[in-house]
Amino acid sequence: MERKEWPLWEVFVRSRNGLDHKHCGSVHAPDARLALQVARDVYTRRQEGVSIWVVQADHIVASDPDAKPELFDPAEDKIYRHPTFYKLPDEVNHM
């Protein structure tokens, strides 16, 4: 019998307050409520988190790896965007 597979959800966990949510894997669940429940059981059995986000995997829009050069290379030669580009006199170089 053809069966509909439970959708895939991506799981993000904030390990403690003050830190960002970080992607940690995915789970299958029929809806958002169960996705949270399953994510808790699968990814936080040892207090690895204080908050969980789940996002249905279909809803994530990702950049194309083949577009990496045009997306990210333009930043490569803009070294003046980094503080280390500026050589200041020794007395004030810790600025």
Place this chain on the structure above:
Amino acid sequence: MYTQALDLPQQNPEGRPPSLAENPAWQAEFDAKIDAGGFIEPKDWMPEAYRKTLVRQISQHAHSEIVGMLPEGNWISRAPTLKRKAILLAKVQDEGGHGLYLYAAAETLGVSRDKLTDALLSGRAKYSSIFNYPTLSWADVGVIGWLVDGAAIMNQIPLCKCSYGPYARAMVRICKEESFHQRQGFDALLQLMQGTEAQREMVQDAVNRWWWPSIMMFGPHDSDSTHTGQNTRWGIKRISNDDLRQKFIDATVKQAEVLGVTLPDPELKWNEQRGHYDFGRIDWEEFWNVVNGHGQCNVDRLAARRKAWDDGAWVREAAMAHADKAARRAQAAA
């Protein structure tokens, strides 16, 4: 646990060398990334043979974790104390979690969970041969933690640096949890060894039965494993089967002494020249027999997984029907 080197010819009917014709420029970029010790991520271009090898290895690994819940699960209801029961429940739950991390990693390669499950239930997919041995006494649970999870740790640590990002990350998570598995096993055995003569005999009996299967977990000798070269080139395999096995044996001898048990190999002795322990001949006939479906528990294990899948079908269907209905209602109300 649990991974086993299953890079074996019998298991690999679809394995083929990477097709360099697929796209020479992408292939070169892929090779450069691997050579630089970099990671390949899900949407990156990869040779089809690399993808297939990973799907096979990661899913076999996932199946092993899931089937691996059965031999120890067998003792949850008969654990000798509430403390040991809570520990064993947590351990078996971890193994289920490991299976799920790994299925999720395999799915990033474009294969569906249902297809992977079907491969296991239909008997097409392999899982670690170690789980086709029965757990006859409570001491088996301790010995599995000590030796089987111990061997798994040796196998798994190098995989934390494997070239496929999602697999490597799943392995980091798994390795963090495995240490608990091994230590709780050793701890349970220590306690038995401080008990009665009968309890000590029970531990020795379990060690006698699990020692050889444990060292078979590292897979065939390097001279007999066909895919090691390619998998090393791809950064999937970092240390050879024989090297890992030797490392495990060297580490375990001392632990056996502390425990006060004898490892059942009369040829096991320190070789000053090699700086390693020598050990006896492994019975590969038995290994292949179990891998190819004729171990003591192969039939039971698959039957248990099939029953779990079939018995859970109505839950999966009802939950999905409920979610669909709720979504329709929300849409109608909007």
